[in-house]
Amino acid sequence: MPKQLIPFIRGKSLIQIARDRLDGLVDPARQFICAGLAHRDAILQALDHFSPDNYLAEPTGRDTLNAVAFGAAVIHQIDPEAVVAVFTADHIIEPVNRFQSVVSAAYELAESQPETLVTFGITPTHPATGFGYLQLGRPIRGDARIVDQFKEKPDAATAQRHFDAGPAAYLWNSGMFVWRAATVLDCIRRYEPANYEAIMRIARAWRSPDRDDLLHRVYPTLKKISVDYAVMEPASKDPAVQVAALPMPLTWLDVGSWPAFAKTCDTDSRGNALGPGRHLLLDTQGTLAASSDEQHLIAAIGCDNLIIIHTPHATLVCPANCAEKIKDLHAEVADRFGDELL
16 A cells, blocks of 8 residues: 555545645645556545546556656646646645645746746755755745756765755755646657657547557556656756746655654654554653554563564564665565565
8 A cells, every 4th residue: 555545644644634735725626636547446535525537547657757747738638728736645744824825826926937847945954865956046936936956866965065055055846846737748848759749649538438548558658757857857957948946934744754754643752753553662762663453562662763663464673774774675575575565
């Protein structure tokens, strides 16, 4: 089950929280979800009153460029003048009213300056190598700044320099965007023409009986590449368009690791993060404990800064500072025990 569907944030899933953030901002009838065909039923069940017609089902994942292009192309067929916001479903963003205010400003910018691709900048809290960085240039409207350079996932030394330069010079890219559908599609046409042509074939057939057959034949053949590498980096150097960043001065948490998840949990007096399930932690501090099995008890004595995660199939125990190695462990589990434990 994808993390976006697990109800581990105070009883709600990340996708439910993401949709709640749009209440009063985007008409539900004009909300679309692009996600895997395999998860269609589970997602529709998790989201009350979401129109199945607005679910864009990928037969297989082909990275974020194709998900963005797919959504933009279908929406452009419905409304050629559409301004589209792209939101991911793996973030905790608070407060919601400030989030909506910044997004509204982004809509206004994209509507008034059609050649603009708007992204949102987050103040870096450490020199992360897993996020893209926005090098800020001149102001253009309100708090918006031109992005002089979009640098996706720099090495450690570069990330440190960007972090040391401060938030007036560099912000993290949030992975959320606002743009005219026609503008981003034109960028994809120029930067990744093969992907563009294939996606437009699918979009033109969206209201026809050939839609599903074409989607299943064409989509799995698309080149896999992220929208950051395929569009945002070249667009920041392209005189035909402008990339703009709006700072988001709020709490933004990319729930992409167990330490990030720990920040969403309640904590006790010793700084232990208490996730779902039952736990008893004695003389233990700075430890995350979570279980998806209501009948299972996690018990720990004298532990310090651990991650302890239990499911009916596997239990993970590791120091918190080794969390980045979990991907390596994941690959080793697949090699040694097969896919049934993944």
